[in-house]
Amino acid sequence: MRLAYLIPPMLLLAACGQGEDKKDATEISINAQGDDGGVKIKTGQDGGKLTIGGKDGAAININIPDFVDLDIEGDFDIDGVKLYPGSTVTRVDVDASDKGGSDKATVNLGFTSPAAPAKAADWMAGEFAKKGVKVMRDGDTLAGKDEDGDDFTIKFEPDGATSKGVVTIVSN
Secondary structure: OHHHHHHHHHHHHHHOOOOOOHHHOOEEEEEEEEOOEEEEEEEEOOEEEEEEEEOOOOEEEEEEOOOOOOOHHHHOOEOOEOOOOOOEEEEEEEEEEEEOOEEEEEEEEEEEEOOOHHHHHHHHHHHHHHOOOOEEEEOOEEEEEOOOOOEEEEEEEEEOOEEEEEEEEEEO
């Protein structure tokens, strides 16, 4: 399972995530399933839960502290292109499966951006061009394929004078 590598670092980061301002904590959801069981992690402003289950029905359930100190905005990029400057990741959902020899994963990142959708999409399209990554644009939506061959889509929507959106990365 290619996204299984995310689990140990996230557990380590959970231990140091004791921040003061929990209302802005990024919500994180990871669902990784395989032929022999799976792992689920769900966090938010009040911490979260880790569930590890085996195919025989045995499970481990652990409460974990919050992820407030996790720097998702600083760490996130697609082939070196980050979100529009000042953007904030509000939600991370990972759904991965390694069943029957088929390795699939979908990552969705919800975000807010301080720019209007067209301005943020223009900026990101320009950054992808600088890196030599081809993207197709349909209105304020960008779509392409990263250097690993994974499909990605970045959708911007108006949110008052700013924007909000979703980055979706699909790996097959």
